[in-house]
Amino acid sequence: MRDRRKEVLALCVCLTLGACSSVGSYHGPVQCAPYARQVSGVNLRGRAASWWWEARGHYQRSHRPQPGSVLVFRASSRIPDGHVSVVRRLRTRRRIEVDHANWVGGRIEHSVPVEDISPRGDWSLVRVWWAPAGSMGRRAYPTYGFILPMR
Template sequence: MRMIGPVLVALATLCSTAPAQSASLLDYVGECVPFARAASGIQIYGNAWTWWDQADGRYRRGETPRVGAVIVFEKSAQLRLGHVAVVSRVVTRRVLMITHANWSRQNGERGHAEQDVTLTDVSPNNDWTSVKVWYRDRDGLGGSIYPVYGFIYGNPDAAAPRALARAVPAPELTGRNPDYVGALIDAY
């Protein structure tokens, strides 16, 4: 019975491997949540769809995309646990680039990080509540429309009961030469 404590600690350590331990953030293979936390600096834990409510009173939230903000996808039939991604570029009012993990298949498997992926707002009111995401398997925007809660910004909510440090996005959040033209072609 006395061995259970050390075993649980060892197991927790193995299960909590974070992308920051990779040689590069972009070498990461795993779930979207630890990747988004490492890429954005926003310290929220739990399933992706829970981030929106968890951010309330801790981080500012809104519907305007900003570089370094986390976009939170709602739980849906296609995304049972939701999804989180980090805004890497704002291309136009309705087109972004995101950096995220565990979306497209690469070499036949999910989980890999992808940098500067096109995401387009398809919501009727231009408020980022519905989006389409570029999908490597189709080499273009996927056909699915995903509901989105909004964006969580890296600066703490001024009304937060406890002080939070400003989140600092990872330097690898965006590439040196993102394909703006390709993003616009994908979106339109």
């Protein structure tokens, strides 16, 4: 267990510092932030949860999803560094599909359903598809909102 933690920490440092040549060429678990940065073009660094604040003054932020935008999850006990996903498709006013990495076992997933369950419909609380169960996850995850890439 301790060796696995060291391995994950080394990967995080490698990807955060840009020491790995690219997400696609690394043969191990892929972290969400480097993947989202590569796919979206939103050039932010650090913990996924910090992206919302790092984007201020550099990227437009919104509480409405748009294809290509980055959904930023807040840090929580389940995801201590937060999480980021790239919006691929709008399905309904309260359901989107995202591409992201490391939600399940360090791998990349495409067209993953995410639904807004916030009382005000502002995407501040979501549920995410859980592939191992083949259904929407039961846990609710708080989010900041969406970072819009520069066009």
